[in-house]
Amino acid sequence: MTKRLVHTMTYDAPAAAVAAMLADPAFREEVCRHQRATSYDVSVEGVPGDPMLVRVEMSQPTDQVPSFARKIVGSTTTIVLTETWACADRGELHLEIPGKPGEMIGTAVLTEAEGVTTETVTLDVSVRLPLVGAKIEELLAKLIGSALRAEERTGKAYLAR
Secondary structure (H helix, E strand, C coil): CCEEEEEEEEECCCHHHHHHHHCCHHHHHHHHHHCCCCEEEEEEECCCCCCEEEEEEEEEECCCCCHHHHHHHCCEEEEEEEEEEEECCEEEEEEECCCCCEEEEEEEEEEEECCEEEEEEEEEEEECCCCCHHHHHHHHHHHHHHHHHHHHHHHHHHHHC
8 A cells, every 4th residue: 555645846947957956965955954854965976967866865853753653763763865867857766764664656757837847746655564554654745745845945945046
């Protein structure tokens, strides 16, 4: 069983500028800080338009997670995001919480119209735990949605500079 999350972010910038932003380690680090990461490591290999690999590993407190889930993940959790961009406008996403029974797999697609770029993130959230798996999938989808809203706010500020 999986929970599908579709989230759209809109930027008043051409797709090339958004792709360049997504390839900037400084932007990724700023996003980590706005997502309340207590530690993070960001690496970007390649450039937009060529194969590009983005890897973000961050630790976050779980103080805003319901207690039933905190019992599973602990007081902090580590999240590893890997993005593989074969071209500038489409990336394959993989999020995992090392040592925990779940993952999130999907895509990020950039679409430009009249100088405005939409980034659509589609993720299938899967947690392999009997009885509470579906409940945790729903929770993870909400948390990822919140993280993506923080990323969009950070991106809008970044592109306005």
